[in-house]
Structures are given as C-alpha cells and as structure tokens.
Amino acid sequence: MGFISQRKICPFCEYPEMIINYKEYKVLRKFLTEQGKIIPGFVTGVCSKHQRHITRAIKRSRNIALLPFTTDYRDI
DSSP: OOOOOOOOOOHHHOOTTOOOOTOHHHGGGBBBBBTSOOOOOOTTTTTTHHHHHHHHHHHHHTTTTTOOSSSOOOOO
C-alpha cells in the first residue's frame, strides 16, 4: 500500500510569472498571521529560496508603512 504525497508545491516555483514585490502588500498579507507574524515556509508550502524573498519583502514593506509591524487586538 503506497502513500499519497502530502507535500505542498511552492506557488512561486509552479507559476514563475508570480513575482514577489514589496509594493504588493495584498499578496504579502497571505503570509502574515493576524498578529503580524510571518508564517513559516513549512506551513505555507513555500520553498526556502522564496521564503527568504518573502521575508525580505515583508520587512521592506513594514519599513515604509505598507504593512503593520503588529496589530492591536483592542482596536478590533
């Protein structure tokens, strides 16, 4: 009896036309939790190369205030 692979495929490797840009904050929000933490690659299925690019882009967009560093749960 064989096992079915549950391995996630990196969406950026599968579709090379998808680029990681720090200005596209709507795409980067998918890789953040509600508290503003970066979700690790083994959860999202992103390869390590693209995870580094995502992390760099998130940090850049936080620095120019496109994404928040944290969210205050009391404001909700």
